[in-house]
Amino acid sequence: MPHTQHPVTDGDIISGELWNQFCDTLKQAGQQILRPEAPTDAATRAEGFRYLTRLLRIGLEMHVEFSDPQFPGFFKPSHETAKIGADNPDNLYQSARLNGQYEYRIRGQRNTVHYLSFRTQKGGYESDGSMIETGFLDSNQLSPDEQGQFEIIVSRDRPQQLLPHSHWLPMEADSNALVVRHTFHDRQQERAAELTLQRLDGDSAPPPLQAATLARGLLDAAHFVDGTARLFADWAASYLPHSNLLPAANQAECQSVGGDPNIFYYHSHWALAEDEALVVDVAQVPDCDTWNLQINNYWMESLDYRYHRICINKHTAHYHADGSVQLILAHRDPQHRNWLTTAGYTQGTLCFRWVGAEQQCHPTTRVVKLQQWLADQSATAGATL
Incomplete structure (x- = not known):
């Protein structure tokens, strides 16, 4: 106040x-x-x-x-x-x-x-x-x-x-x-x-x-x-009802606290058990300056990117042949090229951004049992990891 x-x-x-x-x-x-x-x-x-x-x-x-x-x-x-x-x-x-x-x-x-x-x-x-x-x-x-x-x-x-x-x-x-x-x-x-x-x-x-x-x-x-x-404790609390989802943020609110007007934001909370992973899919990456997904702690601080891969962007991501991209947040390496580590955390917040995109393709999420998901991926012919 x-x-x-x-x-x-x-x-x-x-x-x-x-x-x-x-x-x-x-x-x-x-x-x-x-x-x-x-x-x-x-x-x-x-x-x-x-x-x-x-x-x-x-x-x-x-x-x-x-x-x-x-x-x-x-x-x-x-x-x-x-x-x-x-x-x-x-x-x-x-x-x-x-x-x-x-x-x-x-x-x-x-x-x-x-x-x-x-x-x-x-x-x-x-x-x-x-x-x-x-x-x-x-x-x-x-x-x-x-x-x-x-x-x-x-x-x-x-x-x-x-x-x-x-x-x-x-x-x-x-x-x-x-x-x-x-x-x-x-x-x-x-x-x-x-x-x-x-x-x-x-x-x-x-x-x-x-x-x-x-x-x-x-x-x-x-x-x-x-x-x-x-301010940001209020924001983190507001994400709890849609934990492990990634809805579009209130863009006017993001701009009112200093956001870049060229950025379209998504914010949420995540929480994963030891045997779970969060899979994030983007069906089509639009033309844009860049995009990224980052993992934060509960207080909306990015995790320590000096030592852990907690952010993937347009340049560092690996894409499917059809232009889609899949990212996975997990406690251990699932041998997926777009793996984001939890860095030892069991919950926190996360943020996805489109920068300079005239249109957005909203990401979708799902929580999976990691071992079963890995087995399904291996059994799927042509799966891109």
Whole structure:
């Protein structure tokens, strides 16, 4: 729920009252891990409390270290050890704090990453729980020069004249953030774009830290932890009634919390016994920039993709001759080329995405007894594994 920002005085800093408020809000966030519908086993609880520490790291980067829109800098709002809301393992995320009253310039080297998008937005999980788009630009609209370099002006008003290989990314008066998604087909082979960001006509260096600035940043960081944990605990709870299915998500809701407008999302919960597997079939893959299926824990953090194959995309999947694709989530390797591992988990959430598809082919799912399913596959002439 939205929080009310109470005025903080220098005395609150000097006395330590500000720190007390910060710690009290973090303590409150712990209730999201103790919700009655959430799993109660020690491992899931441990992951939940680790999740809060990860959110705090992101919140401090966002609201303290990189909080000044007059001197913006990129930070990573999700990465290998800090994850939010079904973070995409195929993505490198970058974010920066903006102010719609200013103008900015992004300079970039395109390099070889498959897909790249830029989004300005307003709101925040620490305030009203939303991240509403105020401007969008993707790599299909970019026109780099022969060296792969480009420029983006970020402003409320469209520039009267743009130079060659320069583009405009709109903002609104209350825009407060920029999010960049680098989406890979193959992270080992592709190179992320190289980006710099600067405010136009700004000062050369920031002033010394002010008490009010730190107070606002610490409280916003703490409310970010609480608000983010609450938002995605609500989402995870809403998936429980359709566990092991994969229905289309509410796309407007996905966009309202920062989703890419080129993406069509599916979210759900999964739970499998030791002898079970979840089979996901897509009858026909439509023309699209990419797609993927990823496996998360209950708190909607992607499982550790550094060590486990928990995500398959358009490039890494193996297809049937008719263009269909089958994916299988199982505790042990079924000798299927599109196997996703549970990485030792017995339940969690999952997300399927179409990126840049004008039409979608909705995936279907079924839970099978793994041993029987393997026997049936072996007995089926022409089965493609």
